[in-house]
Structure formats: C-alpha cells, structure tokens
Amino acid sequence: MLTTKNLECIRGEHRLFSNISFSVNPGELMFVGGPNGSGKTSLLRLLCGLSLPDSGEICWNGTDIRELCGDYRNVMTYLGHLGGIKDDLTAIENLRISSALAGCGIDEDQAADALGQMGLAGREMLPAKVLSQGQRRRVALARLLVTQTKLWILDEPLTALDIAAVDLIKGILEHNLSTGGMVIMTTHQEIAMTAATVHHLTLS
Amino acid sequence: MIWWIIKRDLLLAMRRRSDMLTTLFFFIIVVSLFPLGVGPEANMLRMMASGVVWVAALLASMLSLGRMFSSDYADGTLEQMLLSPVSLSALVMGKTISHWLVTGIPLVLMAPILGIQYDLSVEALVVLTLSLLLGTPVLSLIGAIGAALTLGLRGGGVLVSILVLPLYIPVLIFGTGAVEASTAGMGFGAHFSILGAVLLVSIVFSPWATAASLRISMG
Amino acid sequence: MTINWFKYASPASFYFLAGRMIPYFSVATIIFLIAGLYIAFFSAPTDFQQGEAYRIIFIHVPAAWMSMFLYVIMAFWAGVGLAFNTRLSSMVASAIAPTGAMFAFLALWTGAWWGKPMWGTWWVWDARLTSELILFFLYIGFMSLQAAIDDPRRADKAGAVIALVGVVNVPIIYFSVQWWNTLHQGASVSLVQSPKMATAMLSGMLIMSLAAWMYAIVMVLIRSRLIILERERHTAWVSELKEGVLE
Numbered sequence: 001m002l003t004t005k006n007l008e009c010i011r012g013e014h015r016l017f018s019n020i021s022f023s024v025n026p027g028e029l030m031f032v033g034g035p036n037g038s039g040k041t042s043l044l045r046l047l048c049g050l051s052l053p054d055s056g057e058i059c060w061n062g063t064d065i066r067e068l069c070g071d072y073r074n075v076m077t078y079l080g081h082l083g084g085i086k087d088d089l090t091a092i093e094n095l096r097i098s099s100a101l102a103g104c105g106i107d108e109d110q111a112a113d114a115l116g117q118m119g120l121a122g123r124e125m126l127p128a129k130v131l132s133q134g135q136r137r138r139v140a141l142a143r144l145l146v147t148q149t150k151l152w153i154l155d156e157p158l159t160a161l162d163i164a165a166v167d168l169i170k171g172i173l174e175h176n177l178s179t180g181g182m183v184i185m186t187t188h189q190e191i192a193m194t195a196a197t198v199h200h201l202t203l204s
Numbered sequence: 205m206i207w208w209i210i211k212r213d214l215l216l217a218m219r220r221r222s223d224m225l226t227t228l229f230f231f232i233i234v235v236s237l238f239p240l241g242v243g244p245e246a247n248m249l250r251m252m253a254s255g256v257v258w259v260a261a262l263l264a265s266m267l268s269l270g271r272m273f274s275s276d277y278a279d280g281t282l283e284q285m286l287l288s289p290v291s292l293s294a295l296v297m298g299k300t301i302s303h304w305l306v307t308g309i310p311l312v313l314m315a316p317i318l319g320i321q322y323d324l325s326v327e328a329l330v331v332l333t334l335s336l337l338l339g340t341p342v343l344s345l346i347g348a349i350g351a352a353l354t355l356g357l358r359g360g361g362v363l364v365s366i367l368v369l370p371l372y373i374p375v376l377i378f379g380t381g382a383v384e385a386s387t388a389g390m391g392f393g394a395h396f397s398i399l400g401a402v403l404l405v406s407i408v409f410s411p412w413a414t415a416a417s418l419r420i421s422m423g
Numbered sequence: 424m425t426i427n428w429f430k431y432a433s434p435a436s437f438y439f440l441a442g443r444m445i446p447y448f449s450v451a452t453i454i455f456l457i458a459g460l461y462i463a464f465f466s467a468p469t470d471f472q473q474g475e476a477y478r479i480i481f482i483h484v485p486a487a488w489m490s491m492f493l494y495v496i497m498a499f500w501a502g503v504g505l506a507f508n509t510r511l512s513s514m515v516a517s518a519i520a521p522t523g524a525m526f527a528f529l530a531l532w533t534g535a536w537w538g539k540p541m542w543g544t545w546w547v548w549d550a551r552l553t554s555e556l557i558l559f560f561l562y563i564g565f566m567s568l569q570a571a572i573d574d575p576r577r578a579d580k581a582g583a584v585i586a587l588v589g590v591v592n593v594p595i596i597y598f599s600v601q602w603w604n605t606l607h608q609g610a611s612v613s614l615v616q617s618p619k620m621a622t623a624m625l626s627g628m629l630i631m632s633l634a635a636w637m638y639a640i641v642m643v644l645i646r647s648r649l650i651i652l653e654r655e656r657h658t659a660w661v662s663e664l665k666e667g668v669l670e
Binding site: 423 | 560561564577585587589595598599602
C-alpha cells in the first residue's frame, strides 16, 4: 500500500502543489489529471523517489520510501515519458537491458515473446531509430509484461499509441490490478477500467 | 550488472564509431600541431614530448566527458538507472570503465606512434605509454564527477573543463614526471607508485561521489 | 541560561543577528587595518636584503593564508549543508566563495608585484605560487558551477560536492606541485624566508592577518544577508521587512 501525507512540491519560484494526501491499496488504480504544468510529472517523480518532496512523506506499507531505498525499487516500476529507449539498439536489446537494469534479467526468447505480445513481431531486430513513436512506446511498455513488481508508476503511457495498443495496455493493467497490483498513471485519455477501484487525483 | 552496463556502452560505442574516432583524431591533431608551432628542433621536441602528449590526452578525455551521461539523460535511461535496485555507484563504475575503454585505451595505443614524431627513445616511449595506461583511468574517474554535476546545464561543456582540469594536475605532473625521469636516466618507479595510489583513491571515492552528484542533478 | 543555538540556524534569525554583528566586525577591521598598516609602513625596519619592496608581504601573506582558510571553511559549511540539509550553511558557503577568490587573486597579484623587484620577473613557477593559482581555479570552478544552476537547492548541493572533492584534492595537488617544483629546481627561486624575521615584521603580519579575518567576516555576513533576502523573498518575514514592520 502506498500512502502519502501532505506532499508539497516547490519548483523554483512557485508552489506546484501542496497538501496532497492519498493512499492506493492493492488492486487500485489512480489517475492523476490536471492541465500542463500542474506538476503531474513532478508528483510521479516524488512517488518513485527520484526527487524529494519539500514537505510531507511517502510511505510504502507504512515505512518511508527514503528508508526503504533498494527494497522500494525492487517492488516498483517507473516508466517516464522519455521511455529510456536507445536509438542505436534493437528493440530486443532495449527491452533486455532495461529489464536487467530494473533487476530482472530476461533471456532473448522471453524478450521476443513480450515484444510479440506488444504487436512488434518481426521488428525485434530493428534498431529503435527506424521505429515509429508508437512502436517505440510499445517497446518501452513491453517492460510491464516481464516485470515482477506490483506498483507501477506510469507517466503518460498512452501517448502516441493507437486504439489497438491502448486496448492492449488496458488488458495488461487490468491483469496487474486483478493480481493485487497497484497503478498510478497520468493520462489525457482516460481508459474505462472494469472490475477495479479507480481513484482520481486532479492537480490544478 | 556492471558487466551489463559495460557491454551496453561498448555496443553503443561500436554502433557510433565516429564519436570514438573524433576524440582520437583530436588527440592526434593537437599533438601534431605543436612541432608546427614551436619548430622541428629534435632536442626541444624530445623535451616537450611527454608534456604535449599528456596535455593533449587531458583535453581529449575531457572533451568526451560530455557524452558520458548526456545521452542516457536525454532518453530517460538515467532515470531508470537511478531507480534500479542495483547500487548506482556500481552502475557508475561500469559507465566509467566503458568510458575509459572507449576513449582512454585508444589514446594509450596511439601515444607511442605520436611519440615517434617527437623522436623519443624506445624506453621513453614505453614509459610514456605505461604512464598513460595508469593515468587515463583517473581522468575518466574524476571527469565522471564533473560530468555528473554539469548534467543538463547550459554551457556544461566549458563548465566541466573549469571544474575538472585543475583536479587533473597531479596526474599530469606524475605522468610527465615519469617520462622525464626515465629520459634523465633516473628511476621512474616512484612516479608510477604515486600514479597507482591516485588511481586507487579515485576508484574508491569517485564512483560514490559521481553517484551522489547524479542524484543531485536529477533530483 | 541556555542559549538555543538552533534558533540562529534559521535564515531569518541569522539575518538579524548578522545585521547586529556587522558594525562590530567593521570597526575591528578598521582598527586592525590601521594598526597593521602603521606597523607595516612605519615601525617595521627596512629589510637589508630586499629593501622597501618586501613590505608587500604584509598584504601578500595574510591574503594567501586567508584564501586557504576560507576554502576549507567554505567546503566545511557546504558539506554541513549537504549532509544535514541546512539551507543556511549552504548560503554561508556561497557567501564565502567570492571573498576567498578575491584573497587568492590578491595573493597572486601581490606575489607578482613582489616578484618583479625581487626576481626581476612577474611570474615564477614556484610551488606556492602555482598552488595558489590552482586554488584560485578551484574557487572559480565552485562559483561558475553555482552560477550555472538555476535551482538554488541543486546549486547548493552540487557546489558542496565540488568543494569537498576540491578539499580532498588540495593536499594531493600541493604535494604534487612541490614534487614537480623540486624536479625543475633550476627554473625557480625558492620563496622560503631564510633569516629570522624581525619581531615588528611578524607582529605586523599577524595584525594584518587579523584585519583580513575581520574583513572576511564582514564581507561574508553582508553577502549572506543578501543571499538570504534573495532566497527568502517570498516568505512572510521578508515582506514584513519590506513594509518596515520588523527591525
């Protein structure tokens, strides 16, 4: 369970948000909404521990994530809007390296299988620079198929995806939620989730 | 895990050989310009050789520092590294080793050939090459701290040189000192011991300081 | 009575405390400076080897000392700021840097002025002069790094890392420059003072050092106050200050 208490984030001169408190329980999804510049990405970066809140605390199962360090990183997957895809590496290399970085190494077949499920069959060996934006995003999201973590923090995962891919992601998210996972995501195109508790957090 | 990072960075370097070659050619051109500037007198060149080669190596290694983290920063891989359950210091160590393999080793290999331009004796050539072999890893290690601190800043390239070059001075002094000592017929063992000690100290502290700097720059 | 020292760790109370202390230290600076200069110019005897030109050491030596002390103090406060996340110590560290750089520059400048009549050249690759030059570069590096970063929190922490790396390196650099200098002995003249200094010379130098200390404290306090005001300009106490409610 992820809980936050009175989170505040100040960037330069102005306060992006303050007094953000919520909790996300197993099987729950939270959409973070709000206009551009309202601090959605900053909030997600706080939640995954990339930056520190100006005040307030973030706890995982009751313990501050700063104390958990590596233990927290073992149960959490963050996908930023940048994706971490290297132009010069093939789709399969990208997926294998990012999975290894996240602490769960996979072999060639598992990677090919995950990419196939993401609709990239036949393109596994192409360098990422010849892939389209949507295809690159699919490579990044293929991580979700191989990861063992429960808590997913996703920054605009649906950008550049077509309808088929959005459906695919919806399925993956629902599978994670139904097995006790948690998802926190920002998006401009909300997807209707069935059979899951959905929270909304709107930053102004 | 370090192995993964080294393998990946070497793979990337192989797919972008031009980056590696630019650094090497910069080194070659700088060293070759000096005789044109100061004249071809063999005695003077022999005296200058170690200093010129070393300063050129300093500059070449510094020029390549900008690339050390910037592409990982730009495409979001650096975020993933910070969030990896593997210790960031270990990842940084891996990146530093591959930086050295890609930029340091070519300089070490090229040095004896450039030394011939300066009419160095065989012994001096060997000492010069060995001093670079011991000293260039330190350049990558110390440079990594500067690269991490200036990540994403405007004018980061110039800034990193102001931060890092003064810290390179001991390596420069003992690297060139070894060659001079050997030309003068004195022992160069002490110079190598000190270079080795500096290398060990950098191996212990630099990855840790670099990791801290990366967290600061990304926070 | 116990004094709550942590009270002064808040930028607001430090602002007022510094404001009250500045006049005292300014007076002390002036007194020490007048006394020191009087000794330097009138009561210290003329050096029989170096003539009148040696009198520049009354500025040169204190400036060189200060530049070294201030670097260590700066790194200390920057390190405290990094370790304990205390904003004030980082602000003080940033306030120290320009004064330290100024003293390093002054030491180099007066060194050159002294060198010209003594050695007949403006610059000698003497170990101490070279180390001082490198120290000046380290100050410049610290200040340029902080200036290039817009986010003050990142600037504080990044500056702390480079200051601490510098402090670890200073002894190594100093040692290597010494070594290098002995290797190239022919090219330089040793700066080491040979005979004993006259008491008046020594006391003059010490009093000038005190003046330099006091001056450094005044400058750091003034600059800290400015940095505090700039960083805290959106807080309630600064707006009250502007409206003249406080002080």
